[in-house]
Amino acid sequence: MMSSIKIFSLLSVLSLLFSCASATKQQGSADITIFSFNDFHGNLQAEQPVPYMAPVHDAHGHAGAPTAAGGYAYFASMLKQRRAAVGPSILVGAGDLMGASPIASAMLRDEPVIAALNQLGLSVTALGNHEFDAGGAALQAKLAGVCPANGCAFPGFSGAKYDYIAANVINKSDGQTWVKPYVIRQVGEFKVAFIGALTSDTPNLVAGDGVKDLQFEEEANTINRYVPEIQRQGVAAIVLLIHEGASYQGAANDASYACEGLQGPIIAISKKLDKAISLVVSGHTHQGYTCKIDGRLLVQARSYGAYLTETTLTIDRSSQQVIKAVASNHLIEQSKLSADPEAQQLLTQVASLTAMVRTRPVTRLSAALTRASEPGQFDSSLGNVIADAQLKFAKSVGNADFAMMNAGGIRSDLALGKQGQPAEINYGDIYAVQPFGNTLISMRLNGEQILALLQQQWQGGSKAAPKKLFVSDGFSYRWKFGAEPANMLQDVRLHGQPLDIQKQYTVVVNSFLADGGDGFTVFRQGTERRVLGRDLEAFEHYMHAQGADLTGLKTDRVQRLD
Structure with a gap:
């Protein structure tokens, strides 16, 4: 029989080896995945009014024939596939996920859109100008699940389980932000901060009195103001979700990240941002691109659920800093995907409720x-x-x-x-x-x-x-x-x-x-x-x-x- 001294010595050696292995692991790096999309505009039904025909480019950037893309059930299917293929991940948005919606969504006050986003597991999104189409008060009531006196339009609707954020939307009455300026989420072993913003041109884009009590501040300086506060909370990465973008005629994926010909307000905004921000998820312009501005990754997933952006951030465990960022836009090509059954069930319900008028x-x-x-x-x-x-x-x-x-x-x-x-x-x-x-x-x-x-x-x-x-x-x-x-x-x-x-x-x-x-x-x-x-x-x-x-x-x- 082995003596108690020998057993103790063996356990000590094993413990030391385990500690060394753990220390080595902690000194390495790890990847997290940020899935993102923008400008969905409540396009739940892939065929309403006709399939969205997404531009397609080959590996050399040459334009080919457009293809039917998007639709909630196909988007959900692609998201499930990609989630299963990567490690820790999170789904985020860059605004206009509802508003200016097709009739099936709009007739039901975009309530099924919020239900669909809950179903997708959306964690946080920036505000967009079209979220204000019915006014700020109506938006906040809808997100909270508060129904009109005659009840909610979509059976079982209970509001949003995700956060809307915007650092540059200010209440004129008290000078406070109208929604949270940022949130911090745990993604795998890392804390990641998401700051929100939307175009300061919003008052020119929203009808009537929808935003009369709100002030939309200049984007970059307002965003930067929150960086020191966020850094004191020990985050490993800061991501900007912003409803502003650029125009671009090239391919949705640029292997060089050069994006020649990219033009628009987001370029000047990106150049002014604090260097601690590692990724800019943009929207508003309905373009697809993966670019780098002064070395910082800038992405957009076109519109109507036609693309899903997958960004991989490699984070050094020791320094808690992003050391690499790469991105790819996945085309939601209907002919190559099967509709997700759970999502399709929601769509069938929406179609049934709206069929007579639609x-x-x-x-x-x-x-x-x-x-x-x-x-x-x-x-x-x-x-x-x-x-x-x-x-x-x-x-x-x-x-x-x-x-x-x-x-x-x-x-x-x-x-x-x-x-x-x-x-x-x-x-x-x-x-x-x-x-x-x-x-x-x-x-x-x-x-x-x-x-x-x-x-x-x-x-x-x-x-x-x-x-x-x-x-x-x-x-x-x-x-x-x-x-x-x-x-x-x-x-x-x-x-x-x-x-x-x-x-x-x-x-x-x-x-x-x-x-x-x-x-x-x-x-x-x-x-x-x-x-x-x-x-x-x-x-x-x-x-x-x-x-x-x-x-x-x-x-x-x-x-x-x-």
Whole structure:
């Protein structure tokens, strides 16, 4: 029998070896995974109104044919696959996860969207401007699961199990942040901080009084203000979730992280950020990219659940610092995934609750109506048709000279069927085009004010990519590419007659524009305002009456001069 002394000695040796192995392990590094997405906009149903066609690039960055992508059930399936393939992970968002939603979500007040995000295990997301579509008070009530007097729209709804964060949204009344500025989460063996922010341009992007009691501070300095406080809490990594982004024409994954041609506000913001922030998860611009700005990783997952971003942070255990960051955007390609059964069950319930209204027939469409402009053109077929619909509606209830429609208010195309066959368009389809519930407003503006409005299309943005106002039939002008805004407009006419800068005209726009939305502040000067009715009502009436006889299909109202 082994003596007690020998047993004690053996145990001591084993204990020493175990301690040495543990010390070696602790001196190494470990990976954690940050899954992220943005601008989901309540697109639960993959087919509403048609599948989102995501741009696809090959390994060399060359563009190929778009593919049907996104949809909650397919997104959930990909997320489960990737979670099973990695170690410790967390799912986060960069804003606009709801709002400007298709009819199936919007009819149920986006309650099923929150339920779906709970089901996904979302931990935290930044606020986006579209979260404020119904106003701040309505948002907070919804997140808390507080139902209206007539009850919740989605059975069993109980609010959000995840956090919304934003460091730069401040209550004007007391100077305090409107929601938490940041949260700290345990991811595996490490504490990770997530700071939230959204574009300071939000007051120009939200209709009516939705944010009148809130102040949106400059992003970078406000974010940096919280870094020392966070660092004192012993975190190993700091991640920024921000609803602001960049435009980009390249592939969703860039192996070099160079992202040549990337442009937008997030670049300047990133360059000002504290070096302690290791990762910037961006949104707002509906682009897909994996880039590095001054060595810091910047990602975005396009929109509508078409991509899932997977970022791996390698953290040194000894220093508790991020020593490496890599990212990849996974395409949620419907043809290569199976719908997740649990997610599909939620979708079936949503479809059943909304079917009667959603499937109401409107018209039969023989030509596609799209938001995009033809090469070398300014206006679009869908933008023109909406402006025509608003003018016709205004004339049916009073008087109007012309109508204008903002490009940002058009959220979906009206496509044809398979192989270009005519499509049966229902109420759900047109709702997806104009989901905001705006009213139509007529107002009086003189010719000089109208010229100033048109010039505002090129203010605060790129000369090559202006903030477009589509105009109704009979209104036309030409614009000179490369000129300054004040010298851009030429030959502005209404029904063939030059615009008279002294004359008063009756203009019809949606309520968002009437309040100066999208930076078109001249609309606030309009007088003799009159509420005419709902924009979607005007669109439905026009589409039902006109059928295939749509004057807006010819996109030559605004012509470019080189």
